Amino acid sequence: MDNPLIIANWKMKLAPSEAHVLAKKVAKSSAKFTGAEVVVCPSFTELAAVAGIMEGSGVTVGAQNCFWEEQGAFTGEVSASQLAAHGVGTVIVGHSERRAHLGESSDMVHRKIRMLLSVGLRPVLCVGESFDDRAEGQKEVVLLRQLHDALGGLWLTDAQQLVVAYEPVWVIGSGQDVDPKEIEHTHQVIEQSLYDLFSREAVDEHVKIIYGGSVDPENVGRYVAEPSVDGVLVGTASLDATQFAAIVAGALKA
Numbered sequence: 001m002d003n004p005l006i007i008a009n010w011k012m013k014l015a016p017s018e019a020h021v022l023a024k025k026v027a028k029s030s031a032k033f034t035g036a037e038v039v040v041c042p043s044f045t046e047l048a049a050v051a052g053i054m055e056g057s058g059v060t061v062g063a064q065n066c067f068w069e070e071q072g073a074f075t076g077e078v079s080a081s082q083l084a085a086h087g088v089g090t091v092i093v094g095h096s097e098r099r100a101h102l103g104e105s106s107d108m109v110h111r112k113i114r115m116l117l118s119v120g121l122r123p124v125l126c127v128g129e130s131f132d133d134r135a136e137g138q139k140e141v142v143l144l145r146q147l148h149d150a151l152g153g154l155w156l157t158d159a160q161q162l163v164v165a166y167e168p169v170w171v172i173g174s175g176q177d178v179d180p181k182e183i184e185h186t187h188q189v190i191e192q193s194l195y196d197l198f199s200r201e202a203v204d205e206h207v208k209i210i211y212g213g214s215v216d217p218e219n220v221g222r223y224v225a226e227p228s229v230d231g232v233l234v235g236t237a238s239l240d241a242t243q244f245a246a247i248v249a250g251a252l253k254a
């Protein structure tokens with residue numbers, strides 16, 4: 001496996017001062033992150049400050065969302081190029097919380113990814129089934145629909161990178177472990193679907209598939225040891241610098 005990709009999603013959980021303190025602690029631990037790619041995603045308001053704190057640490061800064069147009073009368077929105085100007089290289093799109101609470105549709109997700117790729121940023125497309133989808137045997141149908149809706153009609157050039165984050169909605173924030181074999185199987189299904197959408201070479205060279213859902217220092221090693229798991233997206237445990245550093249260490253050990 002390439003260097004594991006570990007993305008921290010701080011959501012809207014931290015006051016500015018708390019985000020700065022956490023960023024300083026993460027930067028301090030970063031000497032131990034060699035061999036991993038670590039990205040932290042604070043709120044928009046803290047992007048510049050956190051990017052400054054991370055300078056020289058090797059940890060990069062990502063965003064939790066963006067808009068799909070380049071510029072214009074879109075009150076409250078933030079464009080991909082505005083993010084790039086703040087040193088952002090990676091942007092989460094289609095997180096289940098945005099799909100559930102903000103009506104982020106598949107079409108919006110598709111347009112955001114198209115814009116991000118066009119300005120050279122790396123989208124992190126979140127896909128995942130609900131508890132009911134899984135119980136009804138619809139998990140794979142839901143995942144394939146989300147992937148095709150988000151990525152259909154797009155292509156990847158040599159300069160472009162894409163991350164798909166498999167995040168079962170019923171696991172996010174639940175503290176639940178998932179059988180690593182189930183995660184591996186699902187990542188293989190996602191990979192096969194990506195082969196339908198892009199060339200095999202583009203998928204192998206330019207796409208990573210990571211897992212998110214209650215990742216912690218105990219379970220990360222089992223997850224990342226699976227051959228199709230290229231890294232993890234971490235919510236709750238990324239808010240504690242010690243736990244986050246232990247997650248990076250666990251991923252490196254695997």
Ligand code: PEP
Nearest residue numbers: 172173212213214235236
């Ligand atoms: C997330 O919301 O992307 C996430 C993975 O959260 P948690 O780690 O808290 O499940």
